[in-house]
Amino acid sequence: MTTYNQKITDLFHTAKYYGRLDSPLAIRSAKQFAADQDSSVEFLLTIEDLVITNIGYLAKGNPVIIACCEYAARELHNSSIYEMQSFDYTFIADKLELNNNNLHGAILVHETLGIILAEYNKTETSML
């Protein structure tokens, strides 16, 4: 069995933000697969007045991927969209003390959130 650091283990065992959102508001979402197609991450967000008012994820993969999703969800819930912009994989890796073998989880989360952010910026700009 692979061993994981305490931060990964704790986030994994106490995961609570997983699942689809049951929200009347428009949900923004994106799904990304890992290169081997074995793992995937999907984030679902509602954004009101530049604030992430609700967030959820679906993660198929190892404990690192689930822990990275959970960490991102906890950090970003009730945060502004601007904070999400600085939420890159190096930040996650640093906070969760990921070694090089486990960076894939942080990268997958970063890429998935990046798609939502890009889409959000595009639609919001076009509305203006």
Add this chain to the structure above:
Amino acid sequence: MLNIDRYFDYMASTPMDKEVVAAMEPYFDYVGNPHSHHKFGQRGSQAIALAQQQVANCIGAQSPKEIIFTSGATEANNLAIKGVAEFYQHLGKHIITTKTEHSSVSNTIDSLLSADFRVSYVKLDQDGIVDLADLRSKITSETILISIMHVNSEIGVIQPLQEIGRIANEHGILLHTDAAQAVGKIPLNVKKMQLSLASFSGHKAYGPQGIGCLYVNSSPKVRLNPLFAGGGQQYGLRSGTQPVQLIVGLGKAFDLAHDGQHQDYQHAKKLQNRLIEALSFIDNVDIHGSLEYRVPHNLNLTFKNVDIDALLLAMDDFALSTASACVTTKQQGSKVVANIGKDIQSARHTLRISIGRFTTDMAMDDFITMLLAKVSWLRSIAGA
């Protein structure tokens, strides 16, 4: 303190039976060399002789002298394969095996390729059972050895060794089996199966770690080159002072395995049935290997949409494994599951559950409850 009720990894290693520990205890402070002729030495050699007899009785050997003690099944496999290859290479350099052997067999055979040996792999059906017609077709005039595991250490299937033995005997080819996972699980008789060589391990049969043995048929006599030089102990096949305490433990373990095999089988069967019934309530579960020709002490599974590392961490209170304790890599997954025609995702995410003599009904019920809950939880996270 670890709780034995959470141990579901018996095929990696079994706990020592208390009766084995009790049998070894008088020898923990053993003084002397069992190869010495004085009384101190004789006390050890007598204990070893009893253990040889106990092992011989358990496996149906004709004589206790057919038992050579080794450091474990890995050494026994090496001694059998390299010993035969070196001694009989003048008759041919062809070996037949399967792609689902333990690494101590497959890597040993691979090591002979540099000495111009050839290896052929027998086809397995989707249940992991050897195709006997294909085995016959692979035999050539150069074939000197067939090596096929008796009970597979990952998926628990039982190979038809009696039929394989008949084929080997018809062609005058030596037959070796790694029977480490068979002792105490199913009836064993090396003579009926016409085995030339069979490898065994102490710690797969409720005995101590660090000890195993090789059965070497004496009639017709199988000749082997030893792996290393030394004082010529054990008929020149395995030099080195024999560890009396460990050998006593192995002998007692095999004695218990012989006497309790039927009871252990029935116990494991009851628990396995309970587990299989519980699994019927989960969708998309793939059980690897024949359900008919397998030991009841093992189930090897893949749960669709469940990452095996996540499941193992979710159930980290329990001792479980993904495949053979000493082989698998994450990328390749289980070579056994991959070689019985399952896809790479199945091979990567296999769960091996193995139970034994000390697994209680209550422990199995707790395990089932936890397994069902965690599979469901991980599928919720995956949105499956």
